Amino acid sequence: MTEKALDPVLETILACPETGAALTREGDRLTAASGAAYPVIRAIPRFVPSDDYVGSFSFEWNTHNRTQLDSYTGSGTSEAMLTAKTGLGPEDVRGKLVLDAGIGAGRFSDVLSRWGALVIGVDLSYAVEAAQANFRDRPNVLVVQADIGKLPLADESVDIIVSIGVLHHTPSTERYFRALVPKLKRGGRISIWVYPDSGEYAVRKYWIPFTSRLPSRAFYEWCRWIVPRIYADPSRRWVQLLRRLFPFSDQGLGLENDILDTFDAYSPVFHGTHSPEEVAGWFAAAGLSEIRVLDVPSSVTGVKP
Amino acid sequence: MSAIPGLSPVRRRVYTVGVSLYLLAALCWLILRGRLPARPVLAFLGAFLRPRWRVGLRRIEPESGFCYTAPVPVWIMSDLNGASGLELFEDEVRLPLGHSPHDAIRSLGLGRYSHWGRRIYFAASDNSDPRANGRRYRLVESRW
Numbered sequence: 001m002t003e004k005a006l007d008p009v010l011e012t013i014l015a016c017p018e019t020g021a022a023l024t025r026e027g028d029r030l031t032a033a034s035g036a037a038y039p040v041i042r043a044i045p046r047f048v049p050s051d052d053y054v055g056s057f058s059f060e061w062n063t064h065n066r067t068q069l070d071s072y073t074g075s076g077t078s079e080a081m082l083t084a085k086t087g088l089g090p091e092d093v094r095g096k097l098v099l100d101a102g103i104g105a106g107r108f109s110d111v112l113s114r115w116g117a118l119v120i121g122v123d124l125s126y127a128v129e130a131a132q133a134n135f136r137d138r139p140n141v142l143v144v145q146a147d148i149g150k151l152p153l154a155d156e157s158v159d160i161i162v163s164i165g166v167l168h169h170t171p172s173t174e175r176y177f178r179a180l181v182p183k184l185k186r187g188g189r190i191s192i193w194v195y196p197d198s199g200e201y202a203v204r205k206y207w208i209p210f211t212s213r214l215p216s217r218a219f220y221e222w223c224r225w226i227v228p229r230i231y232a233d234p235s236r237r238w239v240q241l242l243r244r245l246f247p248f249s250d251q252g253l254g255l256e257n258d259i260l261d262t263f264d265a266y267s268p269v270f271h272g273t274h275s276p277e278e279v280a281g282w283f284a285a286a287g288l289s290e291i292r293v294l295d296v297p298s299s300v301t302g303v304k305p
Numbered sequence: 306m307s308a309i310p311g312l313s314p315v316r317r318r319v320y321t322v323g324v325s326l327y328l329l330a331a332l333c334w335l336i337l338r339g340r341l342p343a344r345p346v347l348a349f350l351g352a353f354l355r356p357r358w359r360v361g362l363r364r365i366e367p368e369s370g371f372c373y374t375a376p377v378p379v380w381i382m383s384d385l386n387g388a389s390g391l392e393l394f395e396d397e398v399r400l401p402l403g404h405s406p407h408d409a410i411r412s413l414g415l416g417r418y419s420h421w422g423r424r425i426y427f428a429a430s431d432n433s434d435p436r437a438n439g440r441r442y443r444l445v446e447s448r449w
Contacts, residue, residue, distance in 0.1 A: 206335050222324035
């Protein structure tokens with residue numbers, strides 16, 4: 001199916017996003033019986049014509065393609081974050097088919113695939129180029145460019161769905177969450193983390209109408225200029241003031257990460273914020289069971305009965 | 306990872322100045338619309354229009370663990386409602402860990418401090434009792 005050797009399960013997992021019908025590989029295309037055809041470009045099946053409203057993610061993940069990848073940095077921060085925000089560990093995913101809805105450059109698919117999962121990483125942005133390069137040698141990772149609101153997967157086809165820090169960047173966090181649930185097998189688990197409606201996330205919401213209009217290159221260059229100055233002496237009064245009015249990323253993971261994460265926090269077009277109770281309500285309305293609100297707000301996990 | 310490849314220094318400067326001005330205008334708009342608080346900005350700017358405030362700490366009281374407190378005038382902006390500009394000096398040495406969480410001051414100490422509301426919460430650099438270690442503690446308001 002692609003230039004790299006893929007696990008046989010991943011070879012045949014994709015389906016027509018319109019009908020759910022199986023797809024057949026014909027040269028550099030995937031075709032459905034209905035006649036619909038989808039190109040495979042640079043070994044990535046493409047189900048969308050462009051990156052639509054997520055151009056900032058295309059830019060940031062191809063600029064910082066490995067900054068947050070544990071297997072590159074040697075740290076375990078993404079692994080710890082994955083566990084904290086999903087409640088999942090290696091035993092939960094080993095041998096399972098896992099959908100990473102919003103793969104980005106692949107920080108969480110990196111962990112999941114090392115834990116032994118078969119991973120389908122989907123993203124609307126051209127971050128898929130970075131992810132594909134990062135997983136060139138992993139037959140258990142399939143990278144796909146598609147809209148997570150219109151997934152190229154048959155219903156009830158995956159064991160686990162994770163979506164960390166993605167759904168709030170769609171036009172409707174709840175609607176896009178609801179679009180994921182049908183793809184889950186019965187007994188399968190879905191875990192998501194979205195921005196909580198408090199703290200720095202609430203302040204940033206006011207800035208988004210302004211910052212999301214900035215050209216990515218210009219705003220990124222500004223982040224590269226301002227964040228090191230904040231790092232130089234975080235106790236200065238102007239830094240404290242700026243933190244309060246324009247909260248910067250300060251994850252303790254180094255300067256490059258905070259430049260990336262500050263850009264990431266302010267550049268997207270959509271920036272939904274949701275309370276844990278609201279998110280848990282979506283899980284209940286979707287008919288999920290064993291719903292748990294995790295310690296990291298607003299992380300919620302549930303099982304499809 | 307360095308700056309964006311192929312970006313000239315001139316263009317980089319144009320980007321940083323242009324975005325800064327744009328965000329400054331956005332900040333003014335957000336404050337005028339009541340989305341962001343005006344008080345911290347006014348207090349920050351006001352600090353340039355009056356003499357720097359400085360005073361020796363008096364009426365120091367133990368709080369908890371390594372933490373001691375002393376009163377600060379209410380009109381000096383603190384981290385509770387803005388951005389504190391107070392720096393704490395032990396003799397002639399500025400203690401480096403301002404804006405510290407109070408739990409860290411209590412449990413770790415070592416010169417951490419926080420200006421919160423009407424009080425300064427602090428620990429001596431060696432976690433000794435600041436009322437008895439023979440050193441002088443004074444607060445100086447910084448402008449930046």
